[in-house]
Amino acid sequence: MCRNIRTLFNFEPPATDDEVRAASLQFVRKLSGFTKPSQANEEAFERAVDEVAAIARRLVDSLVTNAPPHDREVWAAKAKARAAERYAR
Secondary structure: OOOOOOOOOOEEOOOOHHHHHHHHHHHHHHHHOOOOOOHHHHHHHHHHHHHHHHHHHHHHHHOOOOOOOEEHHHHHHHHHHHHHHHHHO
């Protein structure tokens, strides 16, 4: 359920708003236990996703580091290699 919650800090290019929202959606899904909320809970669910996304964006934008930024393509290749190894078993 949490496959979209990834490290978003210190990448080149920086994390997009879509990536932050996807991670926020997965976080709220995990906390609530809903993959899709009922109509009665939909407004609260969407508000929570929006608020978590805003806070996450503020956090990622305010963090500082002296480390060079990570290359997204390199990280993606490593993740694919780990997945290939895991699912080849």
